[in-house]
Amino acid sequence: MLEAKMGQPIRRKEDQRFLTGKGQYVDDLKRPNQTYAYILRSQVAHARITGIDISAAEQMPGVVAIFLGKDVEADKIGTLPCGWLVTGKTGPMVEPPHPMLVTDTIRHVGDSILMVVADTKDQAKAAAQACVVDYDMLPVVASIAAARAEGAPNVWEQAPGNLCYDWEIGDRAATDAGFAKAHKIVTIEITNNRLVPNAMEPRAAIGEYDSGTGDYTLWTTSQNPHLIRLLMAAFTLHVPEHKLRVVAPDVGGGFGSKIFHYAEEVLVTWAAQKVGRPVKWTCERFESFVTDAHGRDHVSTGRVALSKEGDFLAMDFDTHANMGAYLQLFAPSVATYLYAPLLGGVYKTPAIHVNVKAYFTHTTPVDAYRGAGRPEATYLLERLVEKAAREMNMDSIEIRRRNMITTDMFPYQTPLAFQYDTGNFQATLDMALEAIDYKGFEARRKEALGRGKLRGLGFSTYVEACGIAPSAVAGSLGARAGLFEQATVRVNPTGSVTLFTGTHSHGQGHETTFAQIVADQFGIPMENIEHSHGDTAKTAFGMGSYGSRSLPVGGSAIIKATAKVIEKGKKIAAHMLEADVADIEFKDGNFTVKGTDKAKAFGEIAFAAYVPHNYPLLTLEPGLEEQAYYDPLNFTFPGGTHIVEVEIDPETGVVKVVDVAVADDVGTIVNPMIVDGQIQGGLAQGIGQALLEEAAYDEDGQLLTASFMNYTMPRAGDFPFFKVGNHATPCTHNPLGVKGVGECGAIGVPPAVINSVLDALWSLGVRDMSMPASPQKVWRAIQEAKAKGTSADAE
């Protein structure tokens, strides 16, 4: 009998190739006779193109072709689709076209103007830079505030006031009634800073066309190759699925930014047919900064109505979300359905109302980035709760405990549509408090003060929603695609297994985690299992990896498929063992006749299925391969507590993260090493948002932070080791009891960081801090507080 693999920190199968330089990322691939594409990007944010002169560029060495927007239009290539129709109070969202290459109007820095295809990358770039684009500059709105200003220029004519939609959720009347009986109302206004996802692998794409068969192939840096193929077939390239293969080989991180269907995917595939050679495009980092979809960018007001005792009677939120110049694939849903329902948090607040207005601006489009809506909700709510504690003179922990949903309340119906199936928010809070040594904090604060340093402790108790999503629910809310997942389990004749999934691994370690699951289901060694993903020619279908869905949705499909294999195996075994199928048991890799020692091993059954000499051929097909689709019954709801301890040098404003303790409930854990790694990585991105990162635009729409020289990526020296704890309450509605773990680190931690910074600075009279809490900002806040002469004692 093999030792169970589920729950073990098994070292990753995929590491061998990555550690030895044998990974195969898109830019590592070379197709015979390939050409190179370079796309000329706009350097201004808003302009009307009056002329494009490519005559000099066309004569340059190595140039194969130059494509303009009109060429794309002439071939009836579609515009980039939006995958979610949000319907607001006044009707459906405004949905402007998102062209592959602009023909008349530039709408953000980085907008694509033309594509040069040449024999070498340098030749393509040189020729692109020799193209002369004449344009008339137009006025720019580069922020939510600018978009909302009286008389602001419109990014789109069809969206007056730059409004994309005005949407609400929650019971307005009940919320107003809650506020009417409030003992105290606490209000907070906050900005959720725009971020650039910055996966380390820049995007890349290679298109190839086989004139003999009429088949197209696209290699692309995608989290969801089947979704890309679907969108290309239905909306953009108009080549049907059976003639289009999309391959996402090794992909160097995504974090959401590689979900979306980008113009380059269409352009290289289309151009490959036009020039009769493969076309390869690789993004430069500067291009990534201005063309990869950004994340976050909200301005919000939150209000909580409190009773005298500190109970949350009602909450009210008003959010303005920046969509950028175009609607990216999931953008409208990120600021609504993936955001607002999470504003209930871990609390039993009886009435909540949320209003979201989305705006167009002359900036790079915004879409899902690690957490996608939930970090924005958690930050707003946990900053508000912390402020309420301060203004009520209540302890930060006490106010949370008092209002927390308790274990006896599950399943818990929130006032914002979600029904949480399980959780234990008290347990994760206790775990995190223990891990950070909460009791010892005041002594540490005092010790630091003796050294002239300010210590703070900040909390965030959060819940999020993963495993998107029940297709029917998503569809009723405006999703234009299904959100199930697919798995195929192929048992090979000699008993090894090839697993095909529609999910895609780009750092998450699926090849290991999924093999652990299959190994336990079949009682076979992990070495006998190979996981294949990322190629539409190999895997039947799937919606891909995002929203922490690979295990809750994809893993459930795997379980369903393995169950079908076992069911068929039992029928084969019953025949071979001359027993009734009802008497066959499968355990530890053996099919046995109940109560006897008659048995057939898994491998023997597999062999019999492919060499069916002694086989029930009249009632059962040969072969042993099963496919399953799984459509989830509900979202999953990971949650927990994140606590951050910082130490601030008041002389420099530098915030040092000295300790991070988190306790998360991600449901059942398959591989604790990989789970911890996901949380650690999420924490780094969340702390990065809180202290370091910001996509900063000037008023002309220039991205001031468009390289790693001025966008502060977190480095090793910015963090301590993270204390990661888990407390599992298994999900009740999927077979593995898993909830998803990819995003919770980035969701929970930002408010804990800022609450910690404010805790450290409170005694100086600092009352607000925005993300990122840079040294300059912190130092300035200290100086301003000092100048005002406010202090905690004076209040």
Next chain:
Amino acid sequence: MTSITLRVNGKQVTASVEPRLLLVELLRENLHLTGTHVGCDTSQCGACTVFVDGASMKSCTMLAVEADGREVTTIEGIAAKDGTLHPMQAAFKECHGLQCGFCTPGMVISSIDLLKRKKDPSEHEIREWLEGNICRCTGYHGIVKAVQHCAKNGGAGAVGDATKKESTNA
């Protein structure tokens, strides 16, 4: 075009290159050593880190012609000839020091260089040393653990000629 001769992963290579060709381009495009990655345009990310004459170097900061007559080792040349992982590679696997794998070649090489210079660096020294290598996946947790693990278990050793001794779990 300029003719250059250098040793790459122990093998002599002669190439005719444009003077402006970067070392990383020579490695990736001409020699098909695609384990060395390009993650930025500004020499910040460190995904292209290789050994040049035994010292870690961002191969995007160096022209191919500057590598003339020198010894270059890429990630493909780090493991032993028989395929045994170098102790640092094994430590990265053991400590989950990689996720998507894109920054990994540079991280491994930079980490080996650190242990060559300092046998038992402190956590702080490891974190400061890795300042020039960006990872977006791991939060550096597993990476720093891996360097500590490798230091504790006999150090980095020679590249391309790792001992048979597998790194064991601490």
